Amino acid sequence: MNSNINNRAWRKSRVSNGNQACVEVAPLDDTTGVRDTEARRRGHIEITPTSWSTLLETLKG
Incomplete structure (x- = not known):
């Protein structure tokens, strides 16, 4: 796994809701890298x- 993982440019979807469920x-x-916003x-x-x-292609369907 990569070092300094928290220093990376993590981003979430523009359409995520306000309760961080994304x-x-x-x-x-x-x-x-993929992680749960609520459980970093x-x-x-x-x-x-x-x-x-x-x-991504599967999710786009």
């Missing part, structure tokens, strides 16, 4: 570029 994403060295201290997962593209 996920955040950040570009990492060779992956995309629990860590994150890292997704490869191919898997990230597949996930």
Whole structure:
């Protein structure tokens, strides 16, 4: 996992609601980081570029 993860440019969707019920994403060295906005201290997962593209295309449906 990448060091200094909290110093990365984490962002959440513009359409997220005010109660922080969303996920955040950040570009990492060779992956995309994904974490729960409400539980940042629990860590994150890292997704490869191919898997990230597949996930986004699936969600767009």
